[in-house]
Amino acid sequence: MRQLLSGNEACAIGAIRAGVRFFAGYPITPSTEIAEYLARELPRVGGTFIQMEDEIGSICCMNGATAAGLKAMTATSGPGFSLMQEGIGYSVMAELPCIIVNVMRGGPATGTPTRTSQADVMQARYGTHGDHPIVALCPWSVRECFDLTVEAVNISERLRIPVIVLMDEIVGHMREVVELPEEVKLWQPAKPKPVREEYYHYDDTNNYDAAIASFGEGYRIHLTGLTHRKDGFPTDEPEIIKWNLDRLRAKIEDNRSWLWDLDYQDLGSETVIVCYGSAARSAMEAKHQVELKTGRRIGILRLRMLWPFPSQRLIGLLRSARRVIVPEMNQGQLYREVERTVNLNVSVVSVQRYDGEMLTPEEIVAAI
Amino acid sequence: MIDITQDRFLNFFRLDERFPHILCPGCGIGTIMGTMVRAFLDLGISQDELCVISGIGCSSRVPGYLDCDTFHTLHGRALPAATGVKLAKPELKVVVIGGDGDIMAIGGNHFIHTARRNLDITVIVVNNFTYGMTGGQYSPTTPTHEKASTAPFGNVERSFDVCFIAKAAGAMFVARSTTFHVAHLKKMIELALNKKGFSVVEVISQCPTFYGRYQGIGDAVKMLEWLKSRSVDVSKVPDPWQVKDRFVIGVLHDQQEVPPYTELYQSVRERARE
Structure with missing residues (x-):
């Protein structure tokens, strides 16, 4: 079916087709149409939309839904993206897959909410505290807003990382006639979930491409933002601090060949x-x-x-x-x-x- | 009351490698953790249907010792994270534990909005009037004029009443207890866990390491005596919200239940499909 859609709408449709069933966000121009679309469409497919009190609450709420096993997403713009950086750091550390869409506008501060910009390229890379890699995708068309949102979901699930979709105001608000596929290729873990007694949430064998346990499945997992051992419990032993950061880097380094796009x-x-x-x-x-x-x-x-x-x-x-x-x-x-x-x-x-x-x-x- | 054997009690903890705990000698948080677990056991809450969530601080270390799904989130962010977990898996029993700094200062905004939304979550606010983990700074509940490491000449700010804010923000159930009144505390936690909707238990707790030292109250035993002598049961006062110099303990607010957020959102799904 050929449709006249904006980039923001195509992104929201891509999220639903990719299995996203949870959205927590806060209104901000020029990304709000994504929230509006999902507020209408997510409950129709049994999903959940919630408008939080701010962007910090939004990303932390999304991290909670992800920890409980849902594919989740949020959408924002520059100042909101800054507020989310703390929670993005948590997604990285606790290895919670999720999607953060930033429809870029001019800054710093409130800047020019209704005008376009590509000024958050470095914020996407280095905005979070700490030392870790990040994945950021950047569409140039309405069709690509759909495709790269689907891709972002797959990458985040495979690597257990937050993935940023950097759109700009023009791409988000631009309308084009597109034909979107009903079915998209989604990553499914090849391995079944292991038995509880042998399960370590951060084992070297499940850094990426693995079946991961969620809350409510009887694994009694512990998630923390503290530097942790493979069982998820905190430590400050130097060799484990390094192991942890190497693990986060390996997610990207080991997969560069297929990641680069x-x-x-x-x-x-x-x-x-x-x-x-x-x-x-x-x-x-x-x-x-x-x-x-x-x-x-x-x-x-x-x-x-x-x-x-x-x-x-x-x-x-x-x-x-x-x-x-x-x-x-x-x-x-x-x-x-x-x-x-x-x-x-x-x-x-x-x-x-x-x-x-x-x-x-x-x-x-x-x-x- | 169901008899809780020592085995059932100990099985609720991650005993293998997580102990000894990090709390200071004489801290009240261990009492609260033990009492909370006894309440879970008495109510028959299974370890596989329970998720205990916290932010950052001394009391936020509690989930790490419990053998169930546990979520140690960011400073102040336990409630939005708990909202996400509850919305994703409404069948889970979700309990949040945190301190006065974590929940009332950096997490204050999340606290009032989670209460307003009426998520079916029980929050245990451990109020020791100070930031213990960082070394005794003044918090939103530190009384005016009192000293702290960041208020060397006395605190000029007015303090929050945790229970009053919880009630004003829309909590279904609000109670206060102390670490001295352990049987009472257990009863308050059980009532809160049984209430459908947003429920809050404020527990006045001793921090002998910082608060007790800065105020010159003394060690843990002196602080417990202080808690005992400063507390008054809600039945003994004409208006609990007007008492300024005592800890009014008991059920301060218990309103007729209204459907929690997850039930209301289920009706949104049904309307969206029509």
Whole structure:
């Protein structure tokens, strides 16, 4: 069925198709349509929607539902995302899979709630206290809001981690005609749940791709935000502190090969645009304009996953590039990641726009 | 009363590696933990249908010692986490335990809103008038003028009445007891556990290490005597909400039950499907 949908709606539909049955959130522009859609649709499929007193309550409530075995999600924007950082740290430490959608708007502080921005790229990566990796996906179209939400659910379940979906206001509010699949491929644990006596919630064998126990299943599990042993109980022994942080890092490091998600065209070209989100739409148009006018090919490399940053893949893919353009709706947050990844003889150009307006193809053409 | 054998009592704890506990000698939290477990046993609450949830602080370490599903969450965030657990698995008995700093300060907003929503959760607020884990700072329940490590010249803030706020925010059942009145405390916890909807038991507890020392009350025994002499039963006072210099103990509020959130949300699901 072809439908005219916004990115926010497609994201909410993706969540339901991926089996999300719990949403706890707090109203915030420009993400509120996700909450509104799920407030209507989740009870129809036996799920639960709750509007909490703030974003801290929202993420902690979601962590509770996840610990009790539901696939859960929340959606927010910059200031709310900041309030959630404490709880995201808890999701990481207690290894609770969940989805946090951040429809980015301009900041800092209340900033420009109704205008677009890509200024939370670094907040997504480093916003939480402590030392740990994170996974953040970044759609550029209405269809991708659906696809990457489904993908986020699968990644979070497989790796037992929170996954961030970074949309920007344009992607969230933009409407496109799409045809969404009724059935989506969902990750199912291959292993059955182990017997209680042999079960350790944080055993090395169940760091990822494992069947995990929840509250109410007779396992009598203990979850804590303290550094814990494999049985979940707190410790401050140096070797276990390190084991714990290595375990969190291994979730990402061991799975980089299938995690990395990017899309590219004409990478043999001398000039390549590295882009993401709605700025990638302008980049695509800029590529066509330059190619039409000058006849020379322009490469494009679009990141669908910003974190973990695909450094090794970029080194390979940008082998023949001499000039890399990084257009962003911020003051060059991902530009620095690209700059420190590519060879010294490649010039990396940051194209920035941070006045709340969309980055235009003409601005990127001027940089090319 | 059902006779609780020592075996049944000990089986409720994670005895293998979790003891000795981290509490100071003379702390009241152990009394509360033991009394709570005796209440669970007397009411026949199974370890496999119970989830005990806490935030951060001395009393928030209690769940780690209990052999059931336990959830040691972030500072102040036990109630939103408990809300998530209860909504996901309404069949679980959900009990929250936390201190005056955890539940009334950093978690104060969550406390009033969870009461307002009427989640079917029992909250045990261990009120020792101080932040014990961090070394004796003043809390929202520290009386005015009293000294604390962060109020060396006396506390200028007014203090919260935990029970009054719980009642005002919409709790179905509110009671107060102390660590001196153990049989009374057990009765209050049992009444709270049996009440459908949001129920609160405030337990005045001794912290000899910090509060007792800062106020010059003395050691644990002196503090228990202090709790005894300062307490008055609710039946002995004309208006429990007007008593300022005593701990009024007993059932302070017990209203006719209204459907808890989980039942109301089930009707939302039915309306949504029509």
